[in-house]
Amino acid sequence: MLVNRKLILAHFWLAFAVFGIALTLGAWQMFIRSPIGTWLSNPELYYRSLTAHGTVMGYVFPTLVAMGFGYAISESALEQRLVGVRWAWAGFWLIVAGSIMAVIPIALGRASVLYTFYPPLIGNVFYYLGVVLVVVGSWIWVALMSINLRVWRKAHPGAPVPLAMFANVAGSYLWAWTAVGAALELLLQIIPVAAGLKTTIDAGLARVFFSWTLHAIVYFWLMPTYIAYYTIVPRAIGGRVYSDTMARISFILFLVVAMPIGMHHTFADPQVGAGFKFIHSAFTALVTLPTLLTVFTICASVEIAARLRGGRGLFGWIRALPWDNPMMLALAFSFVMLGFGGAGGLINMSYQLDASIHNTQWITGHFHLIFGGAIVIMYFAIAYDLWPHLTGRELIDLRLIRTQLWLWFVGMMITTFPWHWVGILGMPRRMAYFDFGDPGIAPQALSVTLSAIGGFILLASGILFLVILARGMRAPQTDAGPYRFALAVHQPATVPVALNTHALWVGLMIALTLTNYGYPILTLALNEGTSVPAVYVGAQ
Amino acid sequence: MTARDLFTFRNRHFTAAVGITAAILIVTAIGGFIVLPFAQPWVQFANVWDAICSAAGLPQRAATVAAPEQTRRLSEVVLTSSTLARPNQEAIGRGATLAQRCAICHGPTGISRADSPNLAGQYAAVIYKELHDFRSGARTNAVMSPFAVNLTDQEIADLSMYYAYLPRLPAYHPTPQLPKPNIVIYGAPMRGIAPCGSCHGSLDNKIGSPWLEGQSEAYMKAQLQAFASGERRNDISQQMRNIARAMTPQEIDQAAAYYASQPPDVVKAVD
Amino acid sequence: MSTEESHHDGAEVAARVERRWATISVIIIVAMALLAAFAGIHRATMPQPRVETTDPSRLHLSGEFVESNLGSVLETNGNVTVRAIGQQYSFTPACILVPADTPITLRATSADVVHGILIQGTNVNTMLVPGYISEQPMRFARTGDYLMPCQEFCSFGHEGMWGKVKVIDKTEFADRAKGGGRLSCVGQ
Secondary structure (H helix, E strand, O other): OOOOHHHHHHHHHHHHHHHHHHHHHHHHHHHHOOOOOOOOOOHHHHHHHHHHHHHHHHHHHHHHHHHHHHHHHHHHHOOOOOOOHHHHHHHHHHHHHHHHHHHHHHHOOOOOOOOOOOOOEEOOHHHHHHHHHHHHHHHHHHHHHHHHHHHHHHHOOOOOOOHHHHHHHHHHHHHHHHHHHHHHHHHHHHHHHHOOOOOEEOHHHHHHHHHHHHHHHHHHHHHHHHHHHHHOHHHHOOOOEOOHHHHHHHHHHHHHHOOOOHHHHHOOOOOOOHHHHHHHHHHHHHOHHHHHHHHHHHHHHHHHHHHHOOOOOOOHHHHHOOOOOHHHHHHHHHHHHHHHHHHHHHHHHOOOOHHHHOOEHHHHHHHHHHHHHHHHHHHHHHHHHHHHHHHOEOOOOHHHHHHHHHHHHHHHHHHHHHHHHHHHOOOEOOOOOOOOOOOOOHHHHHHHHHHHHHHHHHHHHHHHHHHHHHHHOOOOEOOOOOOOOOOEOOOOOOOOHHHHOOHHHHHHHHHHHHHHHHHHHHHHHHOHHHOEEOEEOOOO | OOHHHHOOOOOHHHHHHHHHHHHHHHHHHHHHHHHHHHHOOOOOOOOHHHHHHHHHOOOEEOOOOOOOOOOOOOOOOOOOOOOOOOOOHHHHHHHHHHHHHHHHHHOOOOOOOOOOOOOOOOOHHHHHHHHHHHHHOOOOOOOHHHHHHOOOHHHHHHHHHHHHHOOOOOOOOOOOOOOOOHHHHOOEHHHOEOOHHHOEOOOOEOOOOOOOOOOOHHHHHHHHHHHHHOOOOOOHHHOOHHHHHHOOHHHHHHHHHHHHOOOHHHOOOOO | OOHHHHHHHHHHHHHHHHHHHHHHHHHHHHHHHHHHHHHHHOOOOOOOOOOEEOOHHHOOOOOOOOHHHOEEEEOOOOOEEEEEEEEOOEEEOOEEEEEOOOOEEEEEEEOOOOEEEEOOOOOOEEEEOOOEEEEEEEOOOOOEEEEEEEOOOOOOOHHHOEEEEEEEOHHHHHHHHOOOOOEOOOOO
16 A cells, blocks of 8 residues: 655655766766776865765665655555655655755865764865754654554554564664764764864764764665565565564664674774774674574575475575566575675674774775675665556566666676775775876786776666666556565464564663763763864865 | 563563673673783783773873984974964954064065065964974074064964965966976875875865965975975974975976966965 | 464474574674684784873874884884874875884874874784874784875875885894884885
8 A cells, every 4th residue: 555655756766866876976986096097186076076975875875765665664564554744755855955955065075074074074064964954854754664653553452563564663763773873973073063163073982973873874774675585575576484583583683783883893993992892893793693594584485485486406496486587686686795795794893804904995895795785786676666556657678677687786796896805905995096007006906997897887787777767657557556565474463572562672772882882982072182173174 | 562561571582682682791791801801911901900991991191101302393383273263353463563574575465576485375374383483493594583583472373364364466486387297286196195285275275284376486496305305394293204205306396386387366265 | 184283383393493593693603703702812913902092283292202203113122112193194104114023013193183004915904093092013924015005084185195114124123223213214
């Protein structure tokens, strides 16, 4: 039951439009700093582009996808009209306003501080205010998801919350809480300095606040993808979810352990104690658990689909899968990229191995593989799956869709594998150009060139994606029927309270944040001597 | 289904979740705060409490270290982005009076007819720092040093704000504008040279670095050579010596000639 | 056997398989954590043990990061301490001189914004955050030249912030250290 289609379409279209722009910037960046590009006569342009790319891809694009998908889930999984549609539009327009407010100073070159902010570098205040507005807009969505679930519960006392909505609300709570770190950094530290009310800032504290957001935000990006794994893929390929309970446990685990782990980004930082680094490292190891459980459950679910289609044998069933179905293809690509990306992630989070790749191109390769690869390819799949229900028109050209997915997968592989490699060779991040003529870094030239070519393949795929969606708006009309989610093999009649509500897990999430972040933040905040003079970027 | 049913140790989910979380936290805390600190033989801790505090990240002031004597007097100026950030009219007025004695070399409008630096519209922090350094002896010059030695802190600030306030006028060394040499545009990354503009104003301004457009070619060349040879050392922590040392003599010539040929308006005026 | 019962049995089987997998997952994770702890104890690169603070805009006035104290010094116990700072857009000393096969302590900080020190081909990799002192142990097995780029964006000259490390023979370093002072390979 999708009633507010315009609202959902508006979110998706805005998301994919800004994605297209940021993708183009990204491809240009790959090219311009590679040996096939020429050195920029103004390196600031590179950092300007990088700021726009990161801000859009990190804060605007995934947030809009999660919001649009969230509204779709709320209406179709709960079979209930969205409560608070006006508020939803208000949230949408806040994001539009915030994005415009942030992009103008970036475009003028007044805020080329990169999306990680990293004070004491300080850019134009409107950049930060714009980012705050985007976050505030998304918090309206969080509240609406919670309210809609509550309304449904009242009408269905004791009934199991549909898995898709349970996961969706878990994702929204995760976002609400993880965004608090960056929000505190912006509101308490950066914006007063950028507005000229203060002249000093604690750079170490800012990095700790940012790590609060920077890691769990990845799991927020991941949520729509995991929801698609569990509740769309099995239905789309004609199977069933292996286990409803395990799915709930996975989402709950994300809620609890995605948060108190962000300090593995600060292993090399001097302002955080080694003890807390170790605790965060251990909890980061734990966050692999929900992913391992998911891999098992989804593989089992896919196997069920294959056996229902007549697949036989220990591995023979793989051949029986509907490989021409874009959802199947996207899932397979996503899993491959998740596998490689996850393996790389284990290196980043390990207390010692991190030192060999910290802040090298390995890191950029890693999160492009996980986010741009495993996660975004499922965003594509979600859009393809939802589109006929939103537009009332069919996406006819499956071959084109498969081509697009293949291009994205191949492009991402060609981009990120050499990217990881040059990271191991010690190539630093975020430089506008490199002198590949120097014998010290000449061996990296070939890999960087390959990455740049991969970037153009990704750009081609992104353009194709937008073309497919745009053509879908003008395709012949069809009745796609109600939007449905996958059922479990053993659909539960009742679910224990703990697995049907979020309160306990939100409580644990907040408690673990306090134990793992409380002391480091307090000591740094109360320590007077470590605020340093702000450094304002830009020409004078 | 109430909160009371959920948040009770009779609920096995609650007990298990809280118990497991607490257990992991305790085990990892013992590992991180006690076991690992003591398992590193190359780090010495006074006692368990010291180990725990260190692992928790309790900030400590660095121990004092006996540094060798400086062979030469170095800059003692502390510069931050708020140094002289708020000019006021009175200070500028006082500065104007004081500046009359500077006019012989630096020109009545702050534009030099000789090879002295043009000061009109220069960043206040730059003049402030150089005057302080001349006064302390961190930088020496036969003409400048006697002038600076008697200035008070207030007078230095006034002069700095006055010159920063003057409009940036074209220089007296008119040469045809030269194309930008590579050393200025790109620097030389592998020799550790960033583009000149990333400190000197056109891209970004590192506090204390002057903008250079229209300055005397001979003056800039002499300063670069002095930085390269170590004869001039008042750049804090070698920030300019690091660059000048890595430049070739030819690059020094090119950079000096290029900046001398530029009109000052390519740098945005200070607001 | 009724369908009801077989449905129930199926659920049991599914749950059992699932539990088994969950157990394997937990074992994998515990093994990883133990591996990390083991490597930590056996002198792999570790995060620094203490948090020390300093005032970045006054580094040049007093304390261990004054200009005359930057560079490498041979301590009485035969170890070497290297002190360095990062600033927009260079390291001082721009070329760090160290001996091979010697325990070395790198102590460094930033004079302005966030920088990073990364020595290519080694595990030496630490952030320089203004206000805090970074410390890292290092040891070089072979002599030669290493590149030392800044690995964190530090404004628009970041791409030009590359330092060098020169590792020389232990005895040669000891010879040079006889003169006292702080050693570096700047200008060589």
